[in-house]
Amino acid sequence: MKPNSTVLLGSLNTEFVTVAYMVERYCKDHHLAKGADKNTQAEPQWQSALNLCAECSELLAYAETRLDRCPYGEQKPACNTCPIHCYKPEPKDQMRQVMRYSGPRMLLQHPLLAFRHLWLEKQAVPELNKQMIPNRKKRKM
Numbered sequence: 248m249k250p251n252s253t254v255l256l257g258s259l260n261t262e263f264v265t266v267a268y269m270v271e272r273y274c275k276d277h278h279l280a281k282g283a284d285k286n287t288q289a290e291p292q293w294q295s296a297l298n299l300c301a302e303c304s305e306l307l308a309y310a311e312t313r314l315d316r317c318p319y320g321e322q323k324p325a326c327n328t329c330p331i332h333c334y335k336p337e338p339k340d341q342m343r344q345v346m347r348y349s350g351p352r353m354l355l356q357h358p359l360l361a362f363r364h365l366w367l368e369k370q371a372v373p374e375l376n377k378q379m380i381p382n383r384k385k386r387k388m
């Protein structure tokens with residue numbers, strides 16, 4: 248089962264699924280492998296498609312909220328090229344560790360998602376404009 252977000256639309260959900268697999272891979276090798284308990288909460292729905300400890304579930308929920316509120320909406324650039332720094336320092340640091348570890352490993356496990364992301368990193372960051380609608384606003388329209 249794919250860890251789809253039930254709130255994110257289109258490319259933002261693809262982005263979420265990518266980051267979900269990356270957090271899962273990191274958690275598997277760093278937390279669950281060392282005896283951390285798997286989070287067995289049923290909500291949100293993506294939880295049941297993933298093996299994550301409580302800490303990583305929280306990090307991924309945070310990522311989902313940031314994607315939901317991203318002012319670029321579905322035109323969102325790759326996070327590491329984005330001029331807006333929307334993560335708080337602590338989750339930012341956690342996420343950086345996840346990316347560093349899981350990034351190269353994604354090429355083998357989820358090559359399509361990995362290549363999509365690498366392609367996105369090569370694109371110019373779009374200028375924010377009024378046609379861009381944050382997901383949170385869009386899903387309430």
Ligand SMILES: [Zn+2]
Nearest residue numbers: 274278300303
């Ligand atoms: Zn974890």
